[in-house]
Amino acid sequence: MVVTTQRTEARYGLGELLTATAAGDREAFTEFYRATRHRVFGLAVRIVRSPTMAEEISQEVYLQAWISAHRYDDTRSAPMTWLMMLTHRRAVDLVRSEQASTDRDSTYGASDFQPGHDTVIEQIDQKLDHQSVRDNLAKLTALERESIALAYYGDRTYREVADLLGIPLPTVKSRIRCGLKQLERRLCDN
Structure with missing residues (x-):
């Protein structure tokens, strides 16, 4: 029962921070960031397999969280779930974009290849x-x-x-x- 109470308080605390962030409170956003950054970065690394790319994804996710905090609906998901969803989407988009780029390069390279001689x-x-x-x-x-x-x-x-x-x-x-x-x-x- 103690564990459930702590989780509820943590979610409620993140919810309050997100609500304050939506009102433009920079300190609340800083606290929200500090409380969630390790999980956001960890998920991004697991998906993209690159710490550098995961850092970029994390920055984009927090920028998106700052801009769209007013759209967060606590009746639909917990704050951490919402943040993880943003991270997952951003990371998967990056992976797909990289794969599409690689596929395009391979296709172009194969179609454009001409041997040096007949x-x-x-x-x-x-x-x-x-x-x-x-x-x-x-x-x-x-x-x-x-x-x-x-x-x-x-x-x-x-x-x-x-x-x-x-x-x-x-x-x-x-x-x-x-x-x-x-x-x-x-x-x-x-």
Whole structure:
């Protein structure tokens, strides 16, 4: 029973402070603020998850409470309930506004995105380049073609190519060098 009495007195005290605030009493508003600020801030933080944004919401809520204190109706809700409703609305509005802004940015970014190049043309060019290299490789001597294929497509060292083909290392190096020069000339002519 004692707890109920204290709650009733606290609500009645806040109600009187709100009534005095509606009449323009700054001291009553200061007391109202001091009695309720922790709960307003706590609710705002729980909703927006940012202390900085919760502070802004709290300021807006108390400004709204100062301006609209004359509209408070004690028959509809307790002062703290009314204040929490103002806080909740303000915080949810901010969250929705932030989400809408993020969604707009994402939508705009996705719709406005243009790749720096045409990937289809790039793939076609790459296939044509590969085909041209293959065609021109076929025009090299067998030793040049095989040495280049083992070294560049087989991912082998010149020493490994020489061992696989059973020829001296200097011969492999000169065949690959000559083959690459011929390949370069033919590709540049195309």
